[in-house]
Amino acid sequence: MKVDARAFALPLALIVMAEIGARAHGPSDSLAPPSAIAAAFLEALSDGSLLIATRDTLASAFAGLLVGGAIGLSLGVALGAVPALNRALEAAIELTRPIPSVALVPIALVALGFGYRLEIAIVAYACVWPLLLLTRAAVAGVEPRLIEVARALRLNPLARVVKIVVPAALPRIFVAFRLAAGVALIVAVTVEIAVNPIGLGAGIMTAGQALRPELMLAYLVWIGLVGFALNALLVLAQQRLFGRAAQVAEAP
Amino acid sequence: MRSLRDRLLGVVVLALLVALWQIVANLKLVSPVYLPGPDRAFTALVHGLAASDLGAKLMGTIEHMIEGWLLASIAGIALGALIGASSQARAFIAPTLEFLRPLPASAIIPVAIAVFGLSPAMALGVIAFGAIWPMLLATIHGFAAVEPRLYEVAAALRLSRPAVIFKIALPSALPDILAGLRLGLTVALILAVVCEMIAGLNGLGNWVLLSARMFRSADLFAGVILLGAVGFVGALALNIAERRLLAWRAP
Structure with a gap:
């Protein structure tokens, strides 16, 4: 990947301007100069609070991604492979899907209480949809001749799905998985900010309420870095694993 | 069909x-504490709309969502057109935007609270910030992906720069922009609910959280059903608009 030097001009200019502006303005309860943010970041990193919060957030996000992803994947394969089932459940899915994930937070709060389970449940709900919809489309779009091959080989339905359909749809399923991973992190942080007292979202809320803008902004920068790194990692994995196939799958 | x-x-x-x-x-x-039957949820919905202030909460959420979304759409498309129309601007600005995009928009809520306080302005800022990315990136991408020969045609016709933007680049970017608008509306609804929960603003987010705190599960489900309805109607409206606006494209 070629990096254009011009890409760094804008962020550097913004950081310098923020530093000058914040220093000229004097101490504030809501914003802080980048140098103070960097200091607060190093402090939170060295006392371990940042790493513990990151672990909590990522653990919940990945657990939710696994649960929701598994549900979405199996439903997607079933609905894509059996058109009658898809037609039967279409109305139910179309009416459930628009319910925003955060709207379920209060229900999960009453049923599960604060903690990991609440967050995992909400993340799982949010991750079901990208995998369900994209897997369904990918499975329904599998080259018909491959299905004919499976028939000719007299594969039973399970073997047909495991040996033919899923491998053929795999590049597009991985794209869905990548999108769902991004969703998982966003939803995990959102749940933490809204109600759940663990993880990065709770950390940034606490820093804001404690009137420590430098720590709050350090958390914000860190959350941005984590999101960026996760996305970059998954894009890299996708290119390594599937190469051009994944790019073709993403095109439509 | x-x-x-x-x-x-x-x-x-x-x-x-x-x-x-x-x-x-x-x-x-x-346990009925968590799960009311559909009969109880429906009764709570009707009662809430007729006798309680559920209708006002519904309007509050729709207002937050639409205001933030409109602001984000206008700003996103305008900024996207400015950035996308020049390859210089793209080289300078687009990488920063790509870096900011995966940032969970809800993470700026504490910052917005520190700057604006627990006010409707805070919600507007957060929703607009969160919902701007799909529109902004879609517009930049749409402008960058215009068929080069169309620009040659524009040069041959000696079109002015605004004419090129409005007659060629924007229509060509329209499918991307519409997809961005749809995604932005979903984000706007989610952020509206979160802001209402945190800042106690008038809206369904506040309603469902308070219902949960009082263990009134029927009211809670009524609120969730309404939120689903808002999301459904919003997506449906944009689908219809998309079909109308893109009728000129081959199916």
Whole structure:
């Protein structure tokens, strides 16, 4: 990947301007100069609070991604492979899907209480949809001749799905998985900010309420870095694993 | 198009699922503290709209969502057109935007609270910031992906720069922009709910959280059903708009 030097001009200019502006303005309860943010970041990193919060957030996000992803994947394969089932459940899915994930937070709060389970449940709900919809489309779009091959080989339905359909749809399923991973992190942080007292979202809320803008902004920068790194990692994995196939799958 | 029979089948299955929900609730397989039956949820919905302030909460949420979304759409498309129209600007600005995009928009809520306080302005800022990315990036991408020969045609016709933007680049970017608008509306609804929960603003987010705190599960479900309805109607409206606006494209 070629990096254009011009890409760094804008962020550097913004950081310098923020530093000058914040220093000229004097101490504030809501914003802080980048140098103070960097200091607060190093402090939170060295006392371990940042790493513990990151672990909590990522653990919940990945657990939710696994649960929701598994549900979405199996439903997607079933609905894509059996058109009658898809037609039967279409109305139910179309009416459930628009319910925003955060709207379920209060229900999960009453049923599960604060903690990991609440967050995992909400993340799982949010991750079901990208995998369900994209897997369904990918499975329904599998080259018909491959299905004919499976028939000719007299594969039973399970073997047909495991040996033919899923491998053929795999590049597009991985794209869905990548999108769902991004969703998982966003939803995990959102749940933490809204109600759940663990993880990065709770950390940034606490820093804001404690009137420590430098720590709050350090958390914000860190959350941005984590999101960026996760996305970059998954894009890299996708290119390594599937190469051009994944790019073709993403095109439509 | 799907046939009438398929639609009927979908509705029947939906009715069966609701009936199953009712049976589960009636048999108290799940504690009624968490799970009211559809009958109780529906009664709470009707009662809330007729006698309580559920209607006002609904309007509050729709207002937050639409205001933030409109602001984000206008700013996103305008900024996207400015950035996308110049390859210089793209080289300088686009990488920073790509870096900011995966940032969970809700993470700026504490910052917005520190700057604006627990006010509607805070919600507007957060929703607009969160919902701007799909529109902004879609517009930049749409402008960058215009068929080069169209620009040659524009040069041959000696079109002015605004004319190129409005007659060639924007229509060509329209499919991307519409997809961005749809995604932005979803984000706007989610952020509206979160802001209402945190800042106690008038809206369904506040309603569902308070209902949960008071263990009034029927009211809670009524709020969630309404939120689903808002999301559904919003997506439907944009789908219809998309079909109208893109009617000129080959299907």
